[in-house]
Amino acid sequence: MNKFGIIIAHTYLTRIKTKSFLITTAITIVLILLAGNFQTLMNLFGEENTQVIAVKDESDEVLDGLKEQINTTGSNIELEAFSGSNEEAVNHVQEEEYAGFLEISLRNGLPQAHYYSMQGxxxxxxxxxxxxxQPVKLTMAADKSGVDPSVIESIASPVSFETTALEENAKSAEDMSSARGLVYVMLFLLYISVIMYGNMIAMDVANEKSSRVMEILVSSVSPVTQMFAKIFGIALLGLTQFITIILAAYFMVQFKQEEFTGGVFDYFGLQAAAASTFIYALVFFLLGYLLYATLSAMLGSLVSRTEEVNQLMAPVIYLIMIAFFIAMFGLSSPDNSLITITSFIPFFAPMIMFLRVTMLHVPIWEIMLSFGLIIATIAMLAIIGAKVYKGGVLMYGKSNSLKDLKKALQLSKRE
Structure with a gap:
């Protein structure tokens, strides 16, 4: 256990001091701060300033109604009547006195428009x-044909449509909204973690092989101990990075709490999520990390140069990308048969079964079966990985093919 802790500490302390770790953490925090102050920055650069549009209404019948409709949208557009010639209006736009020029005329008694701007x-x-x-045109068309405008309004209004869930444990719209937010967070966190930290584990093994440290480590520490010590060391590094980023986001939200009322936060509805949903998120995230990290450590032991890591890590990246895209599709159709089937495939289950659990009512036996399959796969990868790791760390030279797995297994049998 002492050796296990020493390797974890060495892996953690070595990585936390690297420039890449410090730079990526700093950049992420900066991006969070920029996102939190997006509205302030837009106001600073004048994006929310009133956009004045010169309007020449040849019919004198459209502008008033158009102003009323624009006001209901809450946009920053202001329409200003213009009585000069088109050439004068265009010159004003070119001199940036107006954001644009709108010419309105009638054709067969209905409005048509031509808009002039610098970009066009x-x-x-x-x-x-x-x-x-559009509603101004509908009103004018109704008046022209002698139809009551309320009839036109009733025709154009959306159809009344209600839903009733017949399943007793079906989730409400609010529950689905809360689930959607957590699924988004889970998908991106697991996707980024696998790509970033899985590659880091493989790189760490390859670096030690290139310095010939492995030959000493393998003789003093068992392959399983060494492999999982690196996995947990990198996991601790990732936890440190996530906690740092989450704290930065938390303090920013507390500081600008009033600005974050509504909008995307209401859409995600994280505050309304049940405690069990967060527990599932944590469990699936940890299982997903262990699954892909074990595979990454095994593959990392097959290469002897860091330049070869990315090529051999391609299967891991493809697996997590496939799982990610299937899960994104499942956000709009969580009860699809493809989602159901792939939720039991161990390499996809951490993302897809979590999606099903949060957005649907899933029988407990299906969840337990998914857990069992993931854990069994981790155990199988650990057993095979330990043998491959033991033989792979002693392989030097060009090794960038999965065919080297057989060679690594053969070397592991030699004492």
């Missing part, structure tokens, strides 16, 4: 104006 491309301004003109 569709933008948030053109989309807002176009959407605001």
């Amino acid at each position: 491309n569709p933008s948030s301004i053109t989309e807002t104006i176009q959407q605001a003109m």
